[in-house]
Amino acid sequence: MKSSVITFPGSNCDRDMDVALKKFGFKNEMVWHDDNELPKSDLVVLPGGFSYGDYLRCGSMAAKSKIMQSVINFAKSGGLVMGICNGFQILVEAGLVPGVLLRNKYLEFICKNVFVKINNKDNPYFKNSDKDVFEFHIAHNEGNYFCTNDQLKEIEDNNQVAIYYCSNNGKTEETFNPNGSLNNIAGIFNKEKNVLGMMPHPERMIDKSLSGEDGSLFFKNLINNIK
Amino acid sequence: MKISAIITLKKDVLDPQGKVIHQALDGMGFNNVNEVRQGKYFEIDVKENDPKKAKEIVEKMCSKLLANLVIENYKIIEIQ
Numbered sequence: 655m656k657s658s659v660i661t662f663p664g665s666n667c668d669r670d671m672d673v674a675l676k677k678f679g680f681k682n683e684m685v686w687h688d689d690n691e692l693p694k695s696d697l698v699v700l701p702g703g704f705s706y707g708d709y710l711r712c713g714s715m716a717a718k719s720k721i722m723q724s725v726i727n728f729a730k731s732g733g734l735v736m737g738i739c740n741g742f743q744i745l746v747e748a749g750l751v752p753g754v755l756l757r758n759k760y761l762e763f764i765c766k767n768v769f770v771k772i773n774n775k776d777n778p779y780f781k782n783s784d785k786d787v788f789e790f791h792i793a794h795n796e797g798n799y800f801c802t803n804d805q806l807k808e809i810e811d812n813n814q815v816a817i818y819y820c821s822n823n824g825k826t827e828e829t830f831n832p833n834g835s836l837n838n839i840a841g842i843f844n845k846e847k848n849v850l851g852m853m854p855h856p857e858r859m860i861d862k863s864l865s866g867e868d869g870s871l872f873f874k875n876l877i878n879n880i881k
Numbered sequence: 882m883k884i885s886a887i888i889t890l891k892k893d894v895l896d897p898q899g900k901v902i903h904q905a906l907d908g909m910g911f912n913n914v915n916e917v918r919q920g921k922y923f924e925i926d927v928k929e930n931d932p933k934k935a936k937e938i939v940e941k942m943c944s945k946l947l948a949n950l951v952i953e954n955y956k957i958i959e960i961q
Binding site: 710711714718747753754756757758759760761798800801802805834 | 894895946951
């Protein structure tokens with residue numbers, strides 16, 4: 655299975671993602687934002703970080719970079735595209751998933767572990783997952799998901815919410831919402847469920863002694879699903 | 882030709898920065914404020930002398946990059 659991780663100026667989780675993908679069997683290639691063509695890939699990842707210094711709006715400049723046309727075409731043809739954190743912000747700015755990510759409600763940069771509950775398993779990312787609740791890491795200033803009422807209705811009607819912030823046993827209440835996200839939304843799909851954007855970082859949870867292994871479960875499951 | 886654009890948050894969108902600025906103003910003794918909303922201001926010198934065309938170009942810039950129309954409105958406010 656081949657994957658590509660796009661590096662934008664200011665990306666800083668690109669190498670963590672590279673390590674994670676390789677650890678679980680992907681043959682990964684790093685792709686520079688200024689390239690025109692994606693290499694042949696089964697999965698494209700937009701990593702976390704601070705592309706273009708978060709100028710204008712987080713992800714807005716990266717969404718217009720050269721490689722993104724190729725990423726958009728790949729996504730439109732059904733290819734799997736996953737955006738983590740700043741990658742999620744880039745996906746919304748590129749119009750590949752609906753909504754926007756606003757400044758966190760209490761204006762704090764949040765860096766901690768959170769629990770998220772899978773809402774939809776009928777997709778290549780979470781199909782066959784034994785677990786319903788994952789412990790992942792978040793580190794962001796703009797993760798407050800927002801969309802219009804019409805968009806929210808469409809998202810819910812199409813079952814596009816991927817994960818919700820929740821308690822360790824899966825309760826999706828406002829208390830467990832770290833950043834003010836609409837309805838506790840932590841990640842969403844496009845209509846076709848081949849594009850996933852989420853704020854939490856599974857690539858930071860792949861080592862038993864350093865973090866926890868819920869990220870390992872996520873990546874193992876992902877590669878098995880697309881083999 | 883210089884064109885200015887103002888980007889403002891839509892009415893229903895929460896503006897935590899505006900709220901904090903409001904609180905700070907309140908703390909400084911400006912007690913007569915109802916609400917503060919923070920926005921962005923751009924001055925763009927366009928290589929175009931026809932005001933109508935220059936305005937159209939900046940409008941396109943606003944809708945494609947400078948503003949995110951899910952949460953923001955834009956207004957071309959000035960032509961010099």
